[in-house]
Amino acid sequence: MGSLDFARGREVGRSLGRLEAAAKVDGTVEYIHNLRLPGMLHGRIHRSSIPHGRIVRIDTSAALAVAGVHAVVTADDVARLVPDPYYGPAFHDQPILATGKVRHVGEPVAVVLADNPHAAEEAADLVAVEYEPLEAVFDEVAAAAPDAPVLHDELRPAGMFTDLKHLAGRRDTNVALDARLRSGDVEQAFAEAEHVFEHTFRTGKVMHAAFEPMVTVAEPHAAGGLTIHTASQSPSFVRSEISRLLGWPENRVRVRTAFLGGGFGAKLYIKLEAMAAVCALLARRPVRIALSMDEQFYTITKHGATVRIKTGVARDGRMTARQVETFWNGGAYADIGPRVTQKSGFSAAGPYDIEHVALDNYAVYTNEPPAGALRGFGISQLVWAYERQADVIARTLGIDPLEFRRRNALRNGRPHATGTVVVGMEVDAVLDRLAEAMAWDKPFDRGTGTIRRGRGIGIGVKACVSPTTSTAAVHIYGDGSCAVHCSTVDMGQGSDTTMAQIAAEVLGIPTTDVRVVHPDTDVTPYDMATLGSRSTFHMGNAVRRAAEDARAQIERMAPGATSFRDAMLARFAMQAGTVVGFGSYAPSYQKPDPETGLSANITPFWMLGGAGAEVEVDTETGRITVTKLVNVADVGRAINPASVERQLTGAAIMQLGFTLFEEMVFSDGQVLNASLADYKIPGFLDVPRELTGTFVEAPHPEGPFGAKGVGETGIFSPSPAIANALYDATGVMLYDMPLTPERVLRAIREAGGRPLEQA
């Protein structure tokens, strides 16, 4: 350890406040939303009014006549710059502007560029587009049928994911990807099972509702380069995809971000960046495109899903077989949907030790807005199904729901359905903590009269996405001060503070002395993206290694120095110079077998989240009041315990909204409630009286200081916990989210033999 006179072990595991807290409170923190550049034009999108149709004619003359309008950009203009204007992380299927046809209401057809946003908005309304409507399809099951109207002439998988290559050129289908897993023999197991349960569960489409809507400012350089300032979770991806589209080397494209006002998966991959870049290059001026809250509903959503689940159970309550068929409503463009389909799809056996498993997942194109990542990448849709069904099984068999889960728990050392042997996943500990937090063994007040009380639990698992890479640099400056350079985006989850804590721990300095430089592809090294709860684990490891490298260099170059400051002076003979430590991390991985979906190494770590809910159900109004909500996560080790708890309570509130209120309502592909007045996210008065985020620690062998990711873990299980509590309170089964008063009251009345229509 040399003779540097400071110790390790002071920073990790502490509930430190956010480094940027004061700047966020006083409003000085940087958001791209506030960026204005000299000579900047404002772009406003003219969007499709129909769900599916050919574009016959675009008349821009009235829009161009508006004072202050500089240009109206359409697909023809895009083609001059980008001959093949299709982008996407999984498929190259989404055009920068609608080309030849439109595939969903709200699809960008033209962009008006004007001196001011008001002229741009006025002119955008004056763009006149003539369409030849085509038959549209919205339901994911109907769209997967052979006779459905087809959205895309042929499938165009992107090169990045080699396992999608076989899909190239496939025609006449809306099924972008079918991903399967086969382990054991389900048919035989069902035949031998004592009980077989079969259900269909559905979840509708919901939206991220980040409070900073998407925004990009593209700035062309006279010398032939481009800077893209963007509220993005994936600056490295933006750089590579924009470079590919333009046919430029990556070193001509600079992508930078600042703090994000929320992301939740909405700001991944390409959203406005390609459009803004093309507009700026055509106009030769900076272009800002900023969405309204309403426009976000037409940009990216969570997948609606239909989940058919069949489970065989032995006499002793052990699940022996599970078959799941899931149709994922991907909307008009694949975005990351095929990854959601495959990576979530293989987890449908849950945190359970089930010997025979058959899973089929279909990523389906429909004429709705594109669906992509939303906190959990599809996991919550599956947990909704298997944890609702778990309670039905437990109740039918007369087994306590907690005991049922214990009896079926997947334990370390046992193979997951994918064949990967589980390491570092603590199902028993999470269930124990849940039991304790819910006082599960204590008598429970079941309510009286029209208020029925119930409680429920759920537990879900996700395999962290793999394989992905993070790299980081730790700079020691001439005066001994230090900065972490990494491309992890702090979108409110607190990654700046976490990375600073990890670096500070290694360097032996206070976290507050560490500066974290925000993502800038000219400055900060590559990171796959800020998504999937991967940053603490992957980037945390990279930062740890970079800090270790920097510290080792200092110790080598100035043995005996007692501080970085002295070390720099000793080495450079003046108070100057730079030491750069570098670190990277990419876990090992084995691709699943294309036929069986099996892999000996599917993920670097398992994320496990349990939830418990107590509810009051008003049997006359159908209102569910969640009085207590507990989120428990297995986090390996908490780098910042307070930050972990807030991730869990924040996720609980977000999922509470999806469970009780939120659903995009469509009419022929048009979103009827595309505003925060009509699409109802929870307010503070909806937060349960008792809301707890808590975690269990069992250091993960490969995590930085034992840590695993936790950004999504709290989203998995609140929905089934709440619905199971409703079930416990009233005995009624609901299969569809959200649990609206209409659905609850309808179910209660039907169960009571008084259907609503006979009221």
Add this chain to the structure above:
Amino acid sequence: MDNFSYARPATLRDAASQLGREHNRVMLIAGGTDVLGELKDHLREPERLVPIRHLKELQGIRPSRTGLRIGAATLLADIAESDVIRQQAPVLAMAAGKVGTPQIRNMGTIGGNICQRPRCWYYRNNYPCFKHGGNTCFSAAGENDFHAILEGGPSFIVHPSDTAPALVALGATVRISSGSRERSVPIAEFFVTPRQDARRENVLQPNEIVTELEVPSAPAGSKAIYVKEMVREMWDFALCSVAAMVTVQNGVVQNARIVLGGVAPRPYRAAAAETALVGKALDEASATAAGEAAVQGARPLAKNAYKVPLTQAVVKRALLSLA
């Protein structure tokens, strides 16, 4: 939103003189909490906006011979917190306090609250419905979870105001001015059913301004409550609301006013429920009967049948809370 001219009138007469002969070409704006949303969504594209919140003729809460006179530009927050309104017309203070959020109540006015446009999502998405001059109500065969179960057709909007049911229960009078001419309309006649006029929710003419509400004091010995059922706990419009006011003497209901919000195209006075109550003791049985009577004649659409038992329960509970 589109461009419009904006001229601040000095007097009520100035303001009225700027109004034209047709709706929507010139629009009034007071708190703007509804108007700005309409402009941003291009539901209406007026040539001119006339601000009226500052007009002195529209200010103040004053005593009158029978009760109170409340200027149309009075803020909802001020109504919710006014001692004199809490004493003399408590149901109105309660209703005003249930509107939206503190921010909305601190911008929105009572005049604007009773004149706000429907929240129907087809209307808000500019479908060519009755409200936009068309001849279809898209909710009838569409997404009608939040639509009317009473007095619906040909349009099935529900009136979104919280204060309107309270004002109907109190028997308020709406004072209206065209600058040169004034008139008073009993509030029950101020609102219209879609059968009377499917385009509009009230009788206000294009050149008229609501200036004042005359609110009689609640009867001596009466008790009142405003109950609002929402999807979430805040910033929401009523799935169903009820303004209930009863006078009980010697254990018997002498007088009852039960007015529903959120279930019909106008504030719906549940006369049958009132009848069911008068002459009875206010108890579980009479409250239940009143709840059932309140939804007599309800004709729910495909997705809003839940509003029938919901309304029954809300009415029953509101009444029991007064027992």
